[in-house]
Amino acid sequence: MAALTRLSKSSFSSLSSLSSVSRISRSLYSGFAPDTSSHGATSYSPRLGSTPNLAVKDTKDRSVQWVFLGSPGVGKGTYASRLSNLLGVPHIATGDLVREELASSGPLSQELSEIVNQGKLVSDEIIINLLSKRLEAGGAKGELGFILDGFPRTIRQAEILEGVTEIDLVLNLKLREDVLLEKCLGRRTCSQCGGNFNVASINVKGANGHPAISMAPLLPPAHCMSKLVTRADDTEEVIKHRIHVYNEKSRPVEEFYRSRGKLLEFDLPGGIPESWPKLLEALNLDDYKEKQSAAA
Ligand SMILES: Nc1ncnc2c1ncn2[C@@H]1O[C@H](COP(=O)(O)OP(=O)(O)O)[C@@H](O)[C@H]1O
8 A cells, every 4th residue: 555645734725626616605504503511412403593594595606515424334425415406416425436446446445445445544645535526526416515525534635624614513313332233234236226225134232321223224226136145245254343433533523523512423324214204303404395485
């Protein structure tokens, strides 16, 4: 693996495309403040007297700059893609960018394959370059804003990101580690349509203060059943290592944003049917569609 040269901001000047890609409509978030008074708060309360003004005046003003944090398998991609569709901003998952690079059989493939299959993190420099290429492509297509999934994952990445643009909200999705392991082991992708599914039926009892969790399988349609594949890094050994790496390298990123008053912690209460409405409520988006149509 290429020696990790000292990372300097100039190495990441390409990330400046972030600021050209998106404009923050600060009015969108006037009054929105996660409740970081008590550590581990799983909810937030807008400043008294004001709630996030998510009514979008018109689409050219719409821009969201969010980050999704959370351990492997927690469901960052699941909820980021749903919110991406709801808010009309791109969902950019650095794990997907890595897998696309792997599939391209480009010069980095071999190096990336070894790193990913061992559950290690790809170097900040490589990730930033993949991300800036994606942002430049999005900017060229007129994309506004983003929901970043899986980035930043180290303090260095968070510092670089902070140096090039502002983040409005960091959503930290949380689940018990025993459930994360079962979810990752049950994860499947359709090799034809790319759809993401989960064959695990999860029912764990409450333990150590954690509530019981039930998650029904997220089964694919019949035509995908015979095409399901498992990610090479979704083996028990590699999953446990990825969770360890997250705890070691990415938990500090949670504190990075908590100390900046940007972190919204959300404990998933169950599968998508239970979690999605509660997540919308936590984000004050439960009546977003109505606000949209009222603003039209
Ligand atoms: N921001 C990042 N920094 C370093 N490596 C990353 C980053 N995002 C993704 N990767 C690499 O891609 C792999 C898959 O990422 P992802 O799909 O987000 O998996 P998970 O959410 O299960 O950790 C990671 O294990 C890591 O090797």
